[in-house]
Amino acid sequence: MAKQDPDDLYIAQAQGHQHRFMMLLKLTHSSTKAAGAMLLAAIVALIVANSPASEAFIGFWHDNEVLLGVGPFVGEMSFGHIINDIFMAIFFLLVGLEIKYEMTVGELTNIRQAALPVIAAFGGVLAPIVIYSIFNIGNPETAHGWGVPTATDIAFALGIMALLGNRVPNGVRVFLSTLAVADDIIAILVIAIFYGQSPSVFWLVMAAAVFVVLILMNRAHIYSLTPYMLIGVVLWFCVFMSGVHSTIAGVLLAFAIPSGSRVNLRTFMHWSKDRVSAANATYNDHEPIIAQGEYIETVSSLSRVARQVIPPATRLEHLLYPWVYFGILPLFALTNADVSFMGVDMATLFTSPVLYGVFFGLLLGKPIGIMLFSFLTVKFKIASLPEHVNWMHMLGAAILGGVGFTMAIFVANLAYSDPLLVADAKLGILSASLIAGIIGFLFLFSQAKHAKAHGAEYEQKDDPLEPFDEEDVARFAALTANDPALGKEKSVKVKVPVEERDLVDETLHNDEAEEQEDIEGLRK
DSSP: OOOOOGGGGSOHHHHHHHHHHHHHHHHHTOHHHHHHHHHHHHHHHHHHHTSTTHHHHHHHHHTOEEEEOSGGGOEEEEHHHIIIIIIHHHHHHHHHHHHHHHHHTSTTOSHHHHHHHHHHHHHHHHHHHHHHHHHHTTOTTTGGGTTGGGOOOHHHHHHHHHTTGGGSOHHHHHHHHHHHHHHHHHHHHHIIIIISOOOOHHHHHHHHHHHHHHHHHHHTTOOOHHHHHHHHHHHHHHHHHHTSOTTHHHHHHHHHSOOSOSSOHHHHHHHHHHHHHHHHHHOOTTSOGGGOHHHHHHHHHHHHHHHHHSOHHHHHHHHHHHHIIIIIHHHHHHHHOOOOOTTOOHHHHTTOHHHHHHHHIIIIIHHHHHHHHHHHHHHTTSOOOOTTOOHHHHHHHHHHTTOOHHHHHHHHHHHOSSHHHHHHHHHHHHHHHHHHHHHHHHHHHHHHHHHHHTTOOOOOOOOTTSOOOHHHHHHHHHHTTOBTTTBOOTTOOOOOOHHHHHHHHHHHSOOHHHHHHHHHHHHO
């Protein structure tokens, strides 16, 4: 069956605008361009922070404060805190949605497969602690900085992975993203327990209560995104007030949003075909569209229901993707890469046990711990490697786990009271992250070239902003079958095993002449 040219759906006068719009969509859903924007922001921050404009630059982000809140809950937050505590919670919401998809119908459907990156994350935390302690044992001023090299920077690690595109199996990206999220959650717990103030039991209980409300909303088959977003704001506030890092609220919210569809997909296939036929029958080629009430109502009803076919979790993921990767992450890099070495004694710096503990903790400790715990997990048959993923891929991902950057810098600011020790830690973080990023990328790239030479090809994960096609319909049908966080969606009337998927395909692939007639009627 020949595919209809998408441009034919638009009148000639609008095709130029539509083409430019599609080019914009293509730009804003490019993972490689998003990574480039983020890295560019980090480079700008480093240059400015080591220039005469450093003081004004840092002051702009951290000294200017704005009032936020309602009634008695009004407080002041700097621009930097807004980015780190509010915007990054939105980023973690997107990450949580992506992982939820993988746990629903993707690479992590099997709980044993999900165990692999989570267990590996613990190894990636413990090994750097050991290496850091070897360099700083017995030194009371520096020994408590063991938490600095434990965290993987999810934004930069996944940004580097995005540069590889479909050259590596999607399972590698899923493994690294899940590992990085688990790693960050561990890091947040480390900060709250060892480097922060004691968490507020009251606000933790309040956060748990709000999360229960979100779960009950899911159970009650509420599929509108608006109530989830409003209550998600309350959840963020409770987590923020508890003393636990507020970004975890984004992950909790992601797992409460339904991944099922409220529409009976089997009925929709037949109903939508009838609506197209009805629209074609009521359309009058000699009358202005605005005067054709019956035609407009028919098409409007089709549009309203078609939008509801897409699960809320998928709709939100599509909405957030360009804003997160081209807005939030570059801003995050710009405000957290402001590392200045002006006035630092470099001779003293390169004899610091903090520098070497952090540097080798990230560059060696992270991959050693991740690989060791991954090997033991597979060896004892707790989990197996993802599909098409070998141990060389795992080593490349483990090396990228050594990209610490922003979270590590955040811990360093909490761990040391001496500014010189903070500078030592930052140099170790930046140098280890740079080397780990380059080595990890080149390692995976060389593995991709070797695999391609032997005829291996990997399916690329659908871009979040790609138009929906027949495969997506089957995917949405699969999503309606169950929700991994909350159990089966009891309101779903249709589950799509293989035999029913054939029915969907049969309905979608109408006779070509009939399809062309329907499309031509809508196009006019």
